[in-house]
Amino acid sequence: MATPMTAATFLQALLDEGVTVVEVGAWETHNRNHIGPWGPVHGVMIHHTVTSGSAHTVEMCRKGYTGLPGPLCHGVITKDGKVHLVGYGRANHAGLGDPDVLAAVIDERAVPVDDQASVDGNRHFYGFECENLGDGHDPWPDEQLRAIEKVSAAICRVHGWSAASVIRHLDWQPGKSDPRGVDWTQMRERIATRLGVPPVVVEPPKPARPVVDLSKLVAAAQSDPARAGTPVTYAGVKVVEAALVDAGLLEKRYSDGHFGSSTVDAYARWQRRLGYSGSAADGIPGMTSLKKLGDKYGFTVVA
Incomplete structure (x- = not known):
């Protein structure tokens, strides 16, 4: 359980972890906070978009679509490994989910099979949508998987969470399959390994004197x-x-x-x-x- 980071702290955490960030518009204030609360936060949720084409995917996640207004996540992870920040605060990404899963995330233990949809996940999870068709055939490039690892570790590092605080949409809401095609056991191991090593903070190079x-x-x-x-x-x-x-x-x-x-x-x-x-x-x-x-x-x- 934690108070959400400020947008500035969130951005800096990603940069410190070595994430390649693209800031889209006034993402820091684009949210659904007028609809309901944002926080306390308990974990990170990973999704796939069922779309192709980075520009289209980012725009859809920023604006949303008929019946589901944006932002649809906090960051869009495109196939090139870039993380496009489209919103911050409450976002339409998790929907209603299983209270037993939430309890397991809070306790940082293995999640049970989700069979209920009664808890507001938009309030409690940071969300990242990944550009992928979700058909089981669309590939997951190494750069994209590395970005999932990095954003998850970055947020867990700030809040003092373990890799058990990172879940899939399919773990949360019955009937969901995303992110389909990602070896989640391996991803959890990657996040845990990264959390065992302090991030290498890359200082921007100082401009050379003419x-x-x-x-x-x-x-x-x-x-x-x-x-x-x-x-x-x-x-x-x-x-x-x-x-x-x-x-x-x-x-x-x-x-x-x-x-x-x-x-x-x-x-x-x-x-x-x-x-x-x-x-x-x-x-x-x-x-x-x-x-x-x-x-x-x-x-x-x-x-």
């Missing part, structure tokens, strides 16, 4: 038509111009990748800001002034 070659930059600056010669194009010019814009020395409209007279004048103002004067503030970059610009505005200089 590198500006001083000699190429000087060639570009000296090639200005006002000084004669053909303009030299060099990617580092845009980096320096962006820094001069941030420094308030160059109008953004002149940040165009051409070290023209406007950029030369702006760089001369940077040099004067550093204390240079006369020919030392001619607008042609030097190592010391360029390095100071790079240190302040995030690029590296090489000779």
Whole structure:
């Protein structure tokens, strides 16, 4: 028994577990909470959609259909292993189910055969719909099975649940067969194994600092038509111009990748800001002034 996570905590739990998440619209507030309560939560329920085509499946689970408004789950697991978040809160995925099954989930023991449908499962379970025809022939790619494992473990990890808290729709509601074709004994083992190891939190890579070659930059600056010669194009010019814009020395409209007279004048103002004067503030970059610009505005200089 647990209070549902906030949407932000839910999202972070999935990301920490290494899930590839796609956020669909304002999923955080798309729910059926006006119809009934959401929580306390006791487990995770896995379904299949009886559909094909990722875009169609995600849209259906987000909007629902005649007689069953969406969201139809919290996340849609497509065949490529991506988890599309379509709602958060009460969702139309579980329906009425067996109270004896709920009691077993709460106690984290093997569930009995479901033969009743009298308890509101939409209130008590996180739900994930998996893109699959449910005919016993439509394959379950490894990426999709891995995503089921990850989302289940992520939620169990936050709430302190074991793999016994993850059930199928067929365990809950009489007459259901989903997720048909998944070896559930093996899946439970995979979830349990994952829960035995702390998740590897993947930090997003820090963007590499741009590198500006001083000699190429000087060639570009000296090639200005006002000084004669053909303009030299060099990617580092845009980096320096962006820094001069941030420094308030160059109008953004002149940040165009051409070290023209406007950029030369702006760089001369940077040099004067550093204390240079006369020919030392001619607008042609030097190592010391360029390095100071790079240190302040995030690029590296090489000779």
